[in-house]
Amino acid sequence: MILFERIMAGGRRLGRTISSKQNLVYPVVSPVQDERFIVYDVKHIRIPNLPRESTEVFELILCLHVALFTALQFVHLYRTVWWLPQSFNSSGVNFHLIDFKIIAFIFAVLFRRLPYLMLKSLMPSSTHRLLQFILTIHMVSWIFVTSFYFWKERKSFLHILYLFMPIFLYTYVYGFSIQSLWEMEEVDSPESLPYHICSNEATTIRDQVESLRLEFNCRLRKVLCMSTIISYYATFIPMCFAQPYVHYDLYWVSQHLILCWLIIFSLLLSRAFCPDFSDSLHKVACHLGSWTRLRPNHIPSQLWYGDNLFPPGSIVKHQRELYKADGVLCVASEPGNPTHQRFQMLFNGSSFPRLLIGFHTSLILLTMLILLRTVEWYQLISIGTIIMTSFYTYIRLGT
Numbered sequence: 237m238i239l240f241e242r243i244m245a246g247g248r249r250l251g252r253t254i255s256s257k258q259n260l261v262y263p264v265v266s267p268v269q270d271e272r273f274i275v276y277d278v279k280h281i282r283i284p285n286l287p288r289e290s291t292e293v294f295e296l297i298l299c300l301h302v303a304l305f306t307a308l309q310f311v312h313l314y315r316t317v318w319w320l321p322q323s324f325n326s327s328g329v330n331f332h333l334i335d336f337k338i339i340a341f342i343f344a345v346l347f348r349r350l351p352y353l354m355l356k357s358l359m360p361s362s363t364h365r366l367l368q369f370i371l372t373i374h375m376v377s378w379i380f381v382t383s384f385y386f387w388k389e390r391k392s393f394l395h396i397l398y399l400f401m402p403i404f405l406y407t408y409v410y411g412f413s414i415q416s417l418w419e420m421e422e423v424d425s426p427e428s429l430p431y432h433i434c435s436n437e438a439t440t441i442r443d444q445v446e447s448l449r450l451e452f453n454c455r456l457r458k459v460l461c462m463s464t465i466i467s468y469y470a471t472f473i474p475m476c477f478a479q480p481y482v483h484y485d486l487y488w489v490s491q492h493l494i495l496c497w498l499i500i501f502s503l504l505l506s507r508a509f510c511p512d513f514s515d516s517l518h519k520v521a522c523h524l525g526s527w528t529r530l531r532p533n534h535i536p537s538q539l540w541y542g543d544n545l546f547p548p549g550s551i552v553k554h555q556r557e558l559y560k561a562d563g564v565l566c567v568a569s570e571p572g573n574p575t576h577q578r579f580q581m582l583f584n585g586s587s588f589p590r591l592l593i594g595f596h597t598s599l600i601l602l603t604m605l606i607l608l609r610t611v612e613w614y615q616l617i618s619i620g621t622i623i624m625t626s627f628y629t630y631i632r633l634g635t
Contacts, residue, residue: 286511291420292353294507298466301503301625302346305496306470308618310334312489313478315614328614338477341382341399342469348375352418368418375417386477398476402465409461434523438545438568441523445569445579448517452509459504467497492618495603499626502596506632514588521583525563527552527571540571593633600626 289297314333316325352371356364379399386395410416435441471493478484530551540546540554545568550561552571559571569576582588603626607619 283511283515288510292350292357295349295353295420297628298500298503299347299350301500302466302470303343304621304625305467305492305500306339306342306474308621309471309474309489309492309496311614312492312618313474313482313484333479333482335477337382337385338473341379342473344375344378344382345469346466349418349420365415368414372414372417395476398473402468405461406465409457434519436545438543441520441568442542442570442576444520445524445576448520449575449579451513452517455508455513459501459508463497463501463504466500467493471496488615491606495599495622498599499622499629502592502599502626502633503629505592506629509588509592514583517583517588518585521580522563523566524569524576524580524584525561525567526569526577526580526584527559527567528562529572530558530560542570589633593630596626596630596633600630 311329314330316328316330318325318328348371352367355367359367383396383399386399387393433444435444471489475489475493525546525548535551535558537551537553537558540552540559545566546552546561547566548561548563550567552559552561554571557572561567569580582591600623603619603623607616607623610616610619
């Protein structure tokens with residue numbers, strides 16, 4: 237069904253609807269007839285190529301964050317009051333209570349990619365799979381040896397369960413792929429990104445939206461998984477293996493775990509949703525457009541057809557509902573599709589970058605508020621270190 241419209245004398249408009257069983261193409265008329273029916277090509281502003289640190293550098297930065305958060309959690313657990321006259325401690329931390337085999341286990345799990353990336357840069361590409369296999373065997377052997385030691389020392393199945401609990405989450409997200417243990421393919425393969433390609437075909441635009449939507453969800457899911465596993469081993473495992481006679485502030489160590497998760501999550505977000513990928517999401521959202529449902533339903537309209545691009549202001553009927561096209565220059569989305577509506581709302585303007593920056597700004601403000609209420613010396617060191625590390629991610633998001 238297509239609506240043809242002509243202007244009568246005196247400026248009154250007369251609409252006439254024609255029905256047909258054939259697949260009709262939406263008419264695009266010349267500017268002399270009616271400018272409302274023109275579908276223009278969308279011209280994007282090309283952003284410059286922004287510098288991006290290498291995979292090795294980012295992995296080193298991530299490992300430094302992990303080492304800092306782990307060390308701060310041990311300070312929370314084993315701090316002392318060495319300044320008191322009756323104290324028998326000469327240092328601020330009871331180092332003799334720290335089980336360094338736990339530290340070795342944590343670093344073996346969370347630092348596994350760093351030696352691999354160093355060896356990978358020195359070896360030909362044909363040997364990378366063999367290197368991954370050898371390192372996997374070595375890491376699994378080390379984990380089982382240390383697990384046997386903990387079982388023999390503590391005689392507790394619960395502690396062994398603590399060590400291997402994140403494996404279920406990792407397997408659910410990544411599967412049984414060996415490559416995912418060593419390659420951060422979700423954030424380190426810019427050449428494999430489903431970049432946006434301008435098109436005047438509505439089906440092609442919707443296919444690009446679906447491809448980018450799946451990639452976005454996959455990256456977000458993996459970032460959530462990685463940040464959860466990192467914060468679990470860096471801050472929760474030291475709590476689980478603390479001696480029963482050690483007294484610590486449960487509220488503070490739990491707060492440190494949450495802050496660690498938030499900062500690691502923000503850091504991985506800044507890596508996964510790089511400017512190139514975010515720009516591709518924005519460009520395809522400009523082509524997608526949106527629809528607004530109209531009331532009442534007796535307005536003259538035409539049937540929505542999936543192969544057509546509609547200019548802004550078009551009124552169509554789809555699934556017994558009327559919709560009005562809202563877009564920059566064209567609309568390719570399906571009326572009433574909630575997936576297209578969410579995609580358009582999140583990526584059409586600057587909502588997504590503002591959301592990332594606003595999230596990390598709120599995190600920095602939260603840590604500063606905690607700093608104002610802090611009085612203990614180890615808490616001041618902890619919050620001050622967290623604030624300094626969080627500014628690095630803030631600068632990444634701002635640029």
